[in-house]
Amino acid sequence: MIKNEKIDQKEFLEIRKEVLKTWPTGQKVSIEEGIRYHRTLPEEKRFSLAMLKAQKSRKTLLQPRAGVALIDDHIKLLRYLETEGEADLLPTTIDAYTRQNRYEEAEKGIEKSKQAGTSMLNGFPAVNYGVEGCRRVVESVSRPVQVRHGTPDARLLAEITLAAGFTSFEGGGISYNIPYAKRVPVEKSLRDWQYVDRLVGIYEENGVRINREPFGPLTGTLVPPCISIAVGIIEGLLAIKQGVKSITLGYGQGGNIIQDVAAISALRELAEEYFRQEGYDDIELTTVFHQWMGGFPEDEAKAFSVIALGAIVARLSGAEKVIVKSPHEAMGIPTKEANAQGLRATRQAISMVEDQVILKPEDLKTEVDLIKAEVRCLMNKVYELGHGDVAAGTVAAFEAGVLDIPFAPSLYNHGKIIPMRDNEGFIRIFNKGNLPLSEEIMAYHRQRLQERAQAEGRAISFEMVTDDIYAISKGKLVGRPR
Amino acid sequence: MIKNEKIDQKEFLEIRKEVLKTWPTGQKVSIEEGIRYHRTLPEEKRFSLAMLKAQKSRKTLLQPRAGVALIDDHIKLLRYLETEGEADLLPTTIDAYTRQNRYEEAEKGIEKSKQAGTSMLNGFPAVNYGVEGCRRVVESVSRPVQVRHGTPDARLLAEITLAAGFTSFEGGGISYNIPYAKRVPVEKSLRDWQYVDRLVGIYEENGVRINREPFGPLTGTLVPPCISIAVGIIEGLLAIKQGVKSITLGYGQGGNIIQDVAAISALRELAEEYFRQEGYDDIELTTVFHQWMGGFPEDEAKAFSVIALGAIVARLSGAEKVIVKSPHEAMGIPTKEANAQGLRATRQAISMVEDQVILKPEDLKTEVDLIKAEVRCLMNKVYELGHGDVAAGTVAAFEAGVLDIPFAPSLYNHGKIIPMRDNEGFIRIFNKGNLPLSEEIMAYHRQRLQERAQAEGRAISFEMVTDDIYAISKGKLVGRPR
Amino acid sequence: MKKDTIILGVIGSDCHSVGNKILELVFSSEGFHVVNLGVMVSQQEFVNAAIETNAKAILVSSLYGHGEIDCQGFRDLCIEKGLDQIILYVGGNLVVGKKPFSVVEEKFKKMGFDRVFPPDVDLKKVAELLRQDIKEKFGQEAAAEEKQPDASPKKHSAAN
């Protein structure tokens, strides 16, 4: 049974040997050389520092998603986002074959992209390029770069990209499994991510701080805040145990402004509380707000408004970072121009509301308290199932449906809960499945959903859910009857 | 001396004779025929009805600005905005020569436009086209159409367009003079607008309700809410006296969300109060929120965020109508495509927040109370100067600088007041010129400005004003030191 | 009247599961017998399922951009395995990036797909087309019964 314990050095090195064998580029990875390289990096290329500065100066930093198959094109892309997009932080988004450890298919994708003269992959196949290739990326830009992916087993990817000089690594054992994979057992992905976190811990112990960012939005589709917050806290706890010190917890915009701002508040407060409770008070905790992660409208003018609303709310929430979408979102991987447009629109929206105080803590109290109470229900049960161990508890929780991510592809996820919007667009839970939410909490959810049913003159039904899924892409927040 | 009294029929007809002579198309205008035509209009083409319905169903209707030189192109444009833009209400924006009664130059503009194959005028020269031409416009669309202009002497324009079947007419004796003209005495424009309002009154008395909309944003540039609200109320009072029953009072987005929502609240409450005070309780009062009326960013992605913020706040304010900008705003009259993009972005933003309750009356109380107190200071003095007559008081007020519009071109405006933003972006008054604001109010403004000065580490200075004027076009709300 | 069986699934390494769940819902309520293979389905799995269930059509989804690579040779594999008649539809965000749909459509038609759909397609219209295509290819008696608005979707894969 998995435990939330630091992997010991010997075990780590044994696993490591196997990991590095899984693709030829693995053989060239040296943690020592990586550490030496990181020490030469200037301050402005260090992710954790940038996040800390943002927190101190109450700024919201902008980061796009971006990755293409060919290395020179990828560098051009990042540079463009740096100059034309004025991105504060840069990404390297990994392609979907690499995410599934299908490096051979990624290799084919590189070949086909060369032939086609355009990217045939939906991201940058970092493993195939190895430390050397990846370092060219880090060297070519002047801001911190993060690996963004969706990889259940990201051990080799982490070895390569961290040694190459990337200073932040996204993902976690739950958030990069359940929404991204079908047949990966939770225990397996948790173990593989303990490895990644331990690797980060080794860098940390050698004076190199790598930022870690669990993936908050999960399936991006009607995820009730309590679920993504519980997952974020769990992944945070697991990372900390392996020695991680800089953590950015994420949340995907739900659409209701009050709920979104309350969620970031609750996330921050609860994470601090749980981290402290497990004995850690030296964690650099920051938050990231993802602009709308569900289906976008195809029309670019409409997409711009989805982006702007996300930017405004990100800022109102006080998140230290916002992940930016592009007006091409509904259609396909954005061109560099479209990506930069998303950044510029976001910058404008954030800057216009930056100095404004619109929502005061009192305005949010009801919702923050609700979310906190919900998260506590989930966390208590996770600890209980794990007999105090959060790793073991998580595995058991997914088995029992105590943690349950709506609309996820994984066979290890119950998929029983049914979320839907209430009359003001708050994401509520209609069917809790096996989520251990109290009767009182569920009564509140049902009451709010009943208000909607009444307003729409129809019974609460699964139709509401599909209507809600399409709603933003069709121009609304709440999926009203057509 | 001008008085706020109904123009008597005889006087009206005498003036009318002269007005209709000022351009050949005037000769063909018949109020009786106009009334008969209006009676045949279907409900969905009546502006006042649409506004009333919006109020009852708590909707915010979308209206673009649009007008080109050639009549067929103008019709195409409006139809496009109706279909592709899904505009709820249509405009016909009048060109700047017509606004100055320079019909000959407008005629030349029409000719040059024919030659160039594109509009060489910045609007639709309705007077030159006469009743017949204008009616083709009304007939070609299926939503209510309004005349939008900026004409100090709009008597002939009103005669022609109302007879043609337009069901709403923008403007007023202050709002279409001070920001739009240089050498027109206030008394002259007030008289000419009494004529327009009387004309609307005549239609009203014959069962045809024409909507009237004073122009709220004035110069669109750092206008403190109290000034535009006072002007709106005055123009409302003047219109009502001539028999107008459907009035939409406007406000141009200032940029701070709380102040903007508070302003619409204060505008609505105060207008009702003053209308009732002057003895009217049968007025259909609605409000219109103008998306940012100052300088826009040139970059279209950034412009979209300005549009989205305006849309969101329009909705939060509960205004019944929003006037929509386009992503071309900084560059030139928008193409029909850009105009429709502005509409679609606005629709998306409004629909996403439509059902949300983010700001409650309590959140706004301080600001609503402040604005109301300020407006009362101005209105009291206007009444006092006019010995109880609001028309006479207005003329005197402009002479005395008791009403003073910042950055206006008119020689009849003092231009003494200096507005600037406070640290949260609220528009405050640094130098009140001769505005009769109480010492207590001014102390509050100064205190808020002092906060900004302190935050920026510079003294309150005129530089702040220029920085503020450029701020949104350069991506911020508050013009921080560079 | 017997329902026509159709196979649903998201091809390749693609994890986008939301649209897939909706497709199942809609085609079930439109009167088809839906076998949903969920996400991350290989060409071989699609073909096997079609053979096993005697399906009339395979509806392939691809959202993540690798559709062009993942779908190559799909028709050949069907023919190779004896599915000469099977109707192949494909839909979603089929290629990397925002491309004119006509270009995408041509590409996938060349690969042997009978119909190609963009993401915003009206699914009721697709169901209509599918009924027609089945009628044409397999004759009258095989056509799916008319719309059954109340049919609840049947689970065929724990992946959903």
Add this chain to the structure above:
Amino acid sequence: MKKDTIILGVIGSDCHSVGNKILELVFSSEGFHVVNLGVMVSQQEFVNAAIETNAKAILVSSLYGHGEIDCQGFRDLCIEKGLDQIILYVGGNLVVGKKPFSVVEEKFKKMGFDRVFPPDVDLKKVAELLRQDIKEKFGQEAAAEEKQPDASPKKHSAAN
């Protein structure tokens, strides 16, 4: 050192007064003697003011779209009235609609304007260019004194 006089104004029926006020502020603090005619200024008014004040340059603004019509024949009128040397600048939203700036620039250069500026131009750079142009046309001694950061703008027209 004597300041060079320049004329400012917004041509035609154009009421956009905000930019005009800023131009006055900037060019005054850049060391020019600014005669600001405000908005709604005719060609004749510009020329008269230039003659009266012995101005070296006229800076015409047009924002509202009719610039193309309003500015026609401006250079001819200057020459006709004996202002052979005068420098003519024009700036703002010069034509109707969003057009590539190069097209607009050519149009107004053909009309005889020495320099043409888009709305987002950096005014300090314009002042620099203007000093150079004046030097070139009128010789060293006539150049405006260097930047005077504290000079407060002087009002020459109640229209401002």
